[in-house]
Amino acid sequence: MTIRCEIVSQDRKVFEGDVDIVVLPGADGEMGILPHHAPLLTTLKFGVITVRTKTDEQNFTVAGGMAEVQPQIVTVLADAAENVAEIDTVRAESARQRAQEALANLDKSGGDMDAYLDLEAALRRSNLRLDAAKRFRTARRSTVASEE
Ligand code: ATP
Numbered sequence: 001m002t003i004r005c006e007i008v009s010q011d012r013k014v015f016e017g018d019v020d021i022v023v024l025p026g027a028d029g030e031m032g033i034l035p036h037h038a039p040l041l042t043t044l045k046f047g048v049i050t051v052r053t054k055t056d057e058q059n060f061t062v063a064g065g066m067a068e069v070q071p072q073i074v075t076v077l078a079d080a081a082e083n084v085a086e087i088d089t090v091r092a093e094s095a096r097q098r099a100q101e102a103l104a105n106l107d108k109s110g111g112d113m114d115a116y117l118d119l120e121a122a123l124r125r126s127n128l129r130l131d132a133a134k135r136f137r138t139a140r141r142s143t144v145a146s147e148e
Helices: 089-109 113-147
Strands: 003-009 013-019 021-026 029-033 040-052 057-070 073-078 081-083
Touching (some): 013 057, 040 073, 089 113
Parallel strands (some): 003 073
Antiparallel strands (some): 003 013, 040 057, 057 081
């Protein structure tokens, strides 16, 4: 028995498939959603969504958003989301540096709260991508290595 999962970000469909379990970074903590789960609506924290089948596991970074759970389907509307396997770490590292430098300059010039919040969010997104790439890609490599 499986549950359908769709992960949609503001600019694209990131994942669609039938899976055994979806693990979400819900507002009140990590939630494992199995087929026939009771309906619910939750906001999502910055974190990682994991979808698992008997033969496969995929991880997606999610920079906030919401999830709607129905017994047959989980729909995630993410502010930004990407498959960890597709994360460009060079791009994330340069986004992180750009945001850090701009924040430092903003601190000196004082004041603009909107600009501060935008840069702070950009910094959190890039840190999330870098952390997830490190965590999940290393985990996969060591699993493969131990199987060899
Ligand atoms: P950047 O400054 O590098 O564009 P950003 O945090 O401003 O980073 P977003 O606006 O969150 O980027 O995302 C724009 C699109 O690019 C989304 O589809 C997102 O999934 C994708 N994306 C952003 N950063 C990366 C990355 N490092 N690797 C792969 N895809 C990324």
